[in-house]
Every structure is written in structure tokens, then in C-alpha cells.
Amino acid sequence: MNKNSPLFFIALGIFGIINTELGVVGILPMVMDKYNVTAPQAGILVSLFCTHYCHFWAMGNSAIFKMES
Numbered sequence: 001m002n003k004n005s006p007l008f009f010i011a012l013g014i015f016g017i018i019n020t021e022l023g024v025v026g027i028l029p030m031v032m033d034k035y036n037v038t039a040p041q042a043g044i045l046v047s048l049f050c051t052h053y054c055h056f057w058a059m060g061n062s063a064i065f066k067m068e069s
Contacts, residue, residue, distance in 0.1 A: 017053065024049050 024046050031042045 017050075020049075020053065 028039070028042045028045070031037070031045060032039060035042075
């Protein structure tokens with residue numbers, strides 16, 4: 001795969017997003033123990049993290065594409 005192709009950067013972005021979300025999932029048992037919450041309550045953390053991450057990632061990309069135009 002050509003490292004300058006858009007497909008490479010899309011694949012790299014998806015890889016990064018999946019890894020960061022799995023990192024948050026990995027600490028859920030510790031969050032549940034420390035804050036004495038249930039699994040669904042701690043799972044909201046993953047949803048909030050994903051929403052926050054995707055929102056700011058999209059904002060950053062739109063700014064980059066505007067600069068290139």
C-alpha cells in the first residue's frame with residue numbers, strides 16, 4: 001500500500017481509534033472497583049470517550065482539509 005494514499009491514513013486512523021477504545025475497556029474493572037459502580041455505569045465511560053474522541057478528530061480533519069483547499 002502506498003503510504004501517501006488516503007486509504008493508508010484511514011486505516012491508520014481506524015487502528016488508532018480501536019486501540020484507544022480497547023485501552024479504556026481494559027481499565028473498566030479498576031474503575032468499577034475504585035468508584036464502586038456497576039459495569040454498565042463504567043461502560044458509559046467508553047461511550048463518552050469515543051464520542052469525545054470522534055468529535056474532536058472530525059473537527060481537526062475538517063480544519064486540515066480547509067487549509068489544503
